[in-house]
Amino acid sequence: MSAPALPSLSVDTADPTPPYEQLRRQLEQAVRSGAVPAGHRLPPIRQLARDLGLAAGTVARTYRELEQAGLVSAARGGGTRVCEGLAVSPPARRRVELDALALRFVAQARLLGADDTSVLAALRRRLG
Amino acid sequence: MRFLLLLAALSVPIVAVVALLAALGRSVGTGRVRTGPGLSDRLDGGRRWLRTAGLVVGLVAAGVVVQTGSLGIGLLLAPPVAALGLLLGVLAAELSVRPPAGPRRTASLGTRRGGDYLPRRLTTVVATTGAALVAVTAATTALASPDDMGRAGRWLTAACSPVSSASRGPFPGSYYTVPLLVVVAVGVLLALVVLRATVARPPLQHDDAADEGAIGADLELRAQAARAVVAGLGVLFALPLGGVAALAAMGLAGMQGCGPAWWPWSAVALLVVAVLSGVVLVWCTAVALLGRHQPVGLQVRGAAG
Numbered sequence: 374m375s376a377p378a379l380p381s382l383s384v385d386t387a388d389p390t391p392p393y394e395q396l397r398r399q400l401e402q403a404v405r406s407g408a409v410p411a412g413h414r415l416p417p418i419r420q421l422a423r424d425l426g427l428a429a430g431t432v433a434r435t436y437r438e439l440e441q442a443g444l445v446s447a448a449r450g451g452g453t454r455v456c457e458g459l460a461v462s463p464p465a466r467r468r469v470e471l472d473a474l475a476l477r478f479v480a481q482a483r484l485l486g487a488d489d490t491s492v493l494a495a496l497r498r499r500l501g
Numbered sequence: 502m503r504f505l506l507l508l509a510a511l512s513v514p515i516v517a518v519v520a521l522l523a524a525l526g527r528s529v530g531t532g533r534v535r536t537g538p539g540l541s542d543r544l545d546g547g548r549r550w551l552r553t554a555g556l557v558v559g560l561v562a563a564g565v566v567v568q569t570g571s572l573g574i575g576l577l578l579a580p581p582v583a584a585l586g587l588l589l590g591v592l593a594a595e596l597s598v599r600p601p602a603g604p605r606r607t608a609s610l611g612t613r614r615g616g617d618y619l620p621r622r623l624t625t626v627v628a629t630t631g632a633a634l635v636a637v638t639a640a641t642t643a644l645a646s647p648d649d650m651g652r653a654g655r656w657l658t659a660a661c662s663p664v665s666s667a668s669r670g671p672f673p674g675s676y677y678t679v680p681l682l683v684v685v686a687v688g689v690l691l692a693l694v695v696l697r698a699t700v701a702r703p704p705l706q707h708d709d710a711a712d713e714g715a716i717g718a719d720l721e722l723r724a725q726a727a728r729a730v731v732a733g734l735g736v737l738f739a740l741p742l743g744g745v746a747a748l749a750a751m752g753l754a755g756m757q758g759c760g761p762a763w764w765p766w767s768a769v770a771l772l773v774v775a776v777l778s779g780v781v782l783v784w785c786t787a788v789a790l791l792g793r794h795q796p797v798g799l800q801v802r803g804a805a806g
Contacts, residue, residue: 379609379611380610381610381716382607382608382609382610383606383608384605385604387604387605403610409610413610414612415610415612416610416613417612423702424606424608424609424704425601425606425608426600426601426602426606426703
């Protein structure tokens with residue numbers, strides 16, 4: 374059985390939220406939801422910085438804040454890994470959050486005048 | 502040494518061509534594209550012709566080497582030089598990728614390592630071929646002797662009786678194997694550089710930066726580049742191995758009645774090696790030219806455990 378796909382990170386440089394904070398929020402959410410499993414090694418700072426076109430210091434700051442929050446641990450030569458034994462959101466809670474996201478998405482889509490077929494088609498395109 | 506001067510003289514225009522190709526690739530071929538069918542093809546964009554241009558540069562350089570090398574040395578070095586061109590083309594394509602510049606940028610949470618992109622079976626075969634090349638050239642270098650003009654490592658000489666000896670050439674001694682191994686070593690180093698560039702380059706971006714398919718397509722393109730590198734190395738090893746093994750086999754087989762009793766058996770073994778290297782050559786050439794659409798079984802490294 375193949376492992377579930379890892380979530381991707383995205384940064385919007387036009388967003389007033391600083392990029393390090395955007396990354397921190399996404400990573401924290403991914404770790405707390407269990408989407409990124411305990412023990413997973415995060416990409417090296419230089420790789421993530423290069424991929425996102427950010428300064429290495431920006432990604433380093435994100436990792437440092439996650440480490441201070443006890444979500445990840447960094448070891449010399451071992452990279453930065455998601456800590457073991459974190460309380461992961463229970464499935465019921467994740468389902469509630471997913472429903473809330475879907476509600477917001479559908480509401481926004483309705484404002485655009487999208488019908489059910491268009492909404493489902495947009496989701497399918499996104500899921501690939 | 503003449504060939505070193507030639508290599509040095511060739512390296513300057515080749516490096517210039519790679520830099521130029523990479524710069525051109527940045528300006529014309531790597532813009533953002535929209536999602537849809539054949540995403541990896543469209544993400545690849547102008548990088549495709551960079552690889553082809555590299556191969557063309559390699560073939561031209563090989564032609565120059567054939568014209569300038571003396572006593573068959575140019576013929577021996579031309580194929581590896583062509584393979585170097587292929588590797589340079591892949592390098593130019595990888596270096597042409599620009600860092601993401603748009604407002605929305607996406608990155609995978611997986612850790613990329615060179616080993617993740619290497620096709621296991623082909624890599625094993627190519628590594629074995631490389632080891633065989635080193636072993637065969639070491640053996641032929643040790644066996645060879647100077648020719649009638651005193652040039653070291655060009656002939657095979659053996660005593661037929663206490664008062665007579667026989668010589669046969671050309672034989673792949675140090676006269677041929679040293680420059681060959683230098684070119685091959687340059688190719689191996691270049692391949693490592695290309696692999697590093699393949700892993701380190703930023704992902705190819707497109708208009709819909711949040712599309713999960715784009716990350717998968719980017720991984721596929723990295724794997725294609727790694728396959729081309731391994732296939733290029735295979736050509737780099739297999740062609741000279743076939744030539745050296747066949748030449749050595751003819752030399753050893755032609756010394757009947759002279760030399761140790763194991764020489765004829767070695768000639769048979771070397772012929773087998775030459776045939777096998779031909780098989781590897783065909784395989785690697787097919788992968789280098791046709792391997793773009795092979796399925797990719799990539800796994801993103803970093804899962805727990």
